[in-house]
Structures are given as structure tokens and as C-alpha cells.
Amino acid sequence: MPGIILTHSGLPDPAQADALAAELAELTCRYLKKERGRTMVMLRHQPKDQWYIAGTSLEKDGRNSFRLEVSITEETNTKDEKAAFHKAAFALLSERLGNLHPHSNVHVIDCRATSYGYGGVTQEWRYQQGSEGLVAQAGE
Incomplete structure (x- = not known):
């Protein structure tokens, strides 16, 4: 159940938003082996005059940036899966947004299964329910 949040510089563009949401979900499913039907994507836009890197706004710097969480x-x-995802996501966003500041970043956030979930149920609970079902079947 990945939750994807892309914050990028600039103004909203509905066509770009649709494409980015689909492409980011696809990358997450391919590289991190997640289920598309449980993938959430949120897009946020930050004006360039309100995004600073090293004390200079992107407006003054003349570049774009993003933070993908x-x-x-x-x-x-695995570490290798996450590294491959980082590389693919950075390449995709470099192509789509263009003229990126090198400190644009990808952040894969590992959440504890007891603290992360959806529908009012943690991932740990789902795991335990699945494990108990497998144990019961094996004992039959």
C-alpha cells in the first residue's frame, strides 16, 4: 500500500498531473513490487518563488525541483530495489519537469507495519491475519 506524494515546483497542469500520477504509480509497482489497486498518489505544487535551496529561490535560480516521498x-x-526505484524516478522526473536542481530528491520512507495501514487496520494486523490463515491450513 504505497502512499506517493510528489511536490514539485511550478503551477498545476491537469494533463501533466494525470501523466505523472500514472507514471509514478507504474514505477512504484514495477520497482517496489506494489499493487496498483492499493497505490495512492497525491500531487502538490509549490511556487518557485517559495522554494529555496541553499538560500536561493528556484525563481531566481531559474530551475525546477521536486521532492518525491x-x-x-x-x-x-531490498536496498537494491529501492536504489533502482530512486534511479528510475529521478530519471522520469528529470525528463518530465526538466532543468532540475541537483538537490531534487526521492525519499522512500520505511514505515513500521504496526504504525502503517489503511482502512483503519495496520499492515501488521493484515500480516498476522494472513499468517494465522496459512498456519491453520498447514495443520489441517
Whole structure:
């Protein structure tokens, strides 16, 4: 159940938003092996005159930037999978947004299964329910 939040510089563009949401969900499902039907994407726009890197606004710097945050359940992905995701996501956003500041970033957030969930239920609870079902079947 990944939660994806992309904050990027500039003004909203509905066509770009649709494309970015679809492409980011696809990358997350491909590289982090998540289910598309449980993937949430939120897009946020930050005016360039209100985004600062090293004390200079993007407006003055003349570049774009982004911060991509993807929340996943801890211990569900390897370091290699996360590294591949970082590379692919940065490449995608470099192409789509263009002229990126090098401090644009991707943050994969590993959340404890006891603290992360949806529908009022934690991922740990879901895991335990699944495990108990498998144990009961094996004992039959």
C-alpha cells in the first residue's frame, strides 16, 4: 500500500498531473513490487518563488525541483530495489519537469507495519491475519 506524494515546483497542469500520477504509480509497482489497486498518489505544487535551496529561490535560480516521498511498509523491499526505484524516478522526473536542481530528491520512507495501514487496520494486523490463515491450513 504505497502512499506517493510528489511536490514539485511550478503551477498545476491537469494533463501533466494525470501523466505523472500514472507514471509514478507504474514505477512504484514495477520497482517496489506494489499493487496498483492499493497505490495512492497525491500531487502538490509549490511556487518557485517559495522554494529555496541553499538560500536561493528556484525563481531566481531559474530551475525546477521536486521532492518525491513514497511510504512503504518496512522490510518489504531490498536496498537494491529501492536504489533502482530512486534511479528510475529521478530519471522520469528529470525528463518530465526538466532543468532540475541537483538537490531534487526521492525519499522512500520505511514505515513500521504496526504504525502503517489503511482502512483503519495496520499492515501488521493484515500480516498476522494472513499468517494465522496459512498456519491453520498447514495443520489441517
